[in-house]
Amino acid sequence: MSEFLRDYLTVIWFGAAALAIGAILLGAAALVRPSHPNFEKSIAYESGVDPVGIGWSQSQIRYYVFALLFVIFDVEAVFLFPWAANIERYGAFGLIVMVVFIVLLLDGLVYAWKRGLLRWV
Amino acid sequence: MSAVLAVEVPYWGQSLLRVLGGLVAVLLPAGTIVYLFLFKMMSFMQSRLGPMEAGPYGSLQLVAEVGKWMQKEDLAPENADRTIFKMAPLVVLVSTFLLVAVIPFGPDAYFTNFAVGVFFGLAVSSISVLGILIAGWASANKYSLLGGLRAAGQLIAYELPLVLATLGVVIQAESMNFQEIVVAQNTGAIFGFEWLGNPFIFTQFIGFLIFMIAVQAELTQAPFDMPIAESELVSGYMTEYSGFRFLIFFIAEFATAGIFALIASLLFLGGWGVPFVWFDWNSLDDVSWWMNLVGPLIMLTKMLLLTFIIMWVRFSYPRFREDQLQTFAWKVLIPLSLANIGITAILKVAV
Numbered sequence: 001m002s003e004f005l006r007d008y009l010t011v012i013w014f015g016a017a018a019l020a021i022g023a024i025l026l027g028a029a030a031l032v033r034p035s036h037p038n039f040e041k042s043i044a045y046e047s048g049v050d051p052v053g054i055g056w057s058q059s060q061i062r063y064y065v066f067a068l069l070f071v072i073f074d075v076e077a078v079f080l081f082p083w084a085a086n087i088e089r090y091g092a093f094g095l096i097v098m099v100v101f102i103v104l105l106l107d108g109l110v111y112a113w114k115r116g117l118l119r120w121v
Numbered sequence: 122m123s124a125v126l127a128v129e130v131p132y133w134g135q136s137l138l139r140v141l142g143g144l145v146a147v148l149l150p151a152g153t154i155v156y157l158f159l160f161k162m163m164s165f166m167q168s169r170l171g172p173m174e175a176g177p178y179g180s181l182q183l184v185a186e187v188g189k190w191m192q193k194e195d196l197a198p199e200n201a202d203r204t205i206f207k208m209a210p211l212v213v214l215v216s217t218f219l220l221v222a223v224i225p226f227g228p229d230a231y232f233t234n235f236a237v238g239v240f241f242g243l244a245v246s247s248i249s250v251l252g253i254l255i256a257g258w259a260s261a262n263k264y265s266l267l268g269g270l271r272a273a274g275q276l277i278a279y280e281l282p283l284v285l286a287t288l289g290v291v292i293q294a295e296s297m298n299f300q301e302i303v304v305a306q307n308t309g310a311i312f313g314f315e316w317l318g319n320p321f322i323f324t325q326f327i328g329f330l331i332f333m334i335a336v337q338a339e340l341t342q343a344p345f346d347m348p349i350a351e352s353e354l355v356s357g358y359m360t361e362y363s364g365f366r367f368l369i370f371f372i373a374e375f376a377t378a379g380i381f382a383l384i385a386s387l388l389f390l391g392g393w394g395v396p397f398v399w400f401d402w403n404s405l406d407d408v409s410w411w412m413n414l415v416g417p418l419i420m421l422t423k424m425l426l427l428t429f430i431i432m433w434v435r436f437s438y439p440r441f442r443e444d445q446l447q448t449f450a451w452k453v454l455i456p457l458s459l460a461n462i463g464i465t466a467i468l469k470v471a472v
Binding site: 008010017025033035036039043045074080086088091 | 139140143190192193194211215217219222232233235237239258261263264270273274278280281284285288291292295296297360361365366368444447448452456459462466469470
């Protein structure tokens, strides 16, 4: 197997190790801990007041616009990394192209800013 | 790693060693940070002694804590979505373990040697957001839901400055491989003066500041601790967790703090290396084998230094308001880090 794939296999072992550690810890605790469930204990804790309705209540999602902006800028970063790692090879041409790219996206941020989307309302 | 041991180790043996090493690299920083900073330093800063009973100067307090958490009943709220409620801490823990896999501790002492190590690290670090969002949603608790949503909003907002600050380092080192970034810092020179190498903290100081602020927010440490703001949301997405499931969240939080400090020391402080000019090394192949033993100690020292700063800020500053948080990320940090990238790139190409 190539070195490249072996590195990814190591990552899988690390993930498996994390799950194993979690399982061992919880399993060991299961041998020791008490289990006396009753109704009072299983009520959601909302500062001692009995909860009204269920927990999945409607609330205003203010993160919607931020999530969209995040996707745009994260994809920008994906494109910037390969250029950054080879910056000398692309030289001045690459620099100008990438500056245009960044400015275009920055323009989007300024637009969102001017529209008041970055305000927390 | 087989080069260190000088004997050929079979693949399963290598993997076992790596996993054990990874375990140490996750649990040792977490334990050290919690005892040294969270228990002792915070107490001294607040003019009290902190834990003193368990062991000399309370040094066995961690063992006592684990014993305590072990005996707690494993509760889940009645309305909760039980399967994913119980799964959420494990998702966060897996994210932490995947993140530690990219960190090199010496010329041969690494777990994985990805050509795109920086990229991989940034990618897996955001898996923990998923675990937090799951925890907040599955609890069926209004405080948890709000905490989970706040955490998601905060983590994605500060992910961008983190990524963009890293980009400045990638431009300077011209590589996304952690080993090559370390070598680039230790073989570099500042204005022809090469005794110190060129730790990127000097040339990328703005990047370093942005990175550390973003790390503070990614770890939800005060002043960025709105997702678990005690006075507003009880304990945010962790409210309904008890016993070992809570402890797993807790371990993962402080282990991630240590790992982010390790990443910051690799990117900005020269990582495991010493300036190569001290020993007449020219490239990674020249580095002596004993750096595999000294490297982890250097990394540990730098990690303690950076986590000290993170915890110092945590204990010193009051919480931001929620709107200030998003404003700060989008209107200050992101334009600043884009400007930093532009200037770095222009200087790199022009000079």
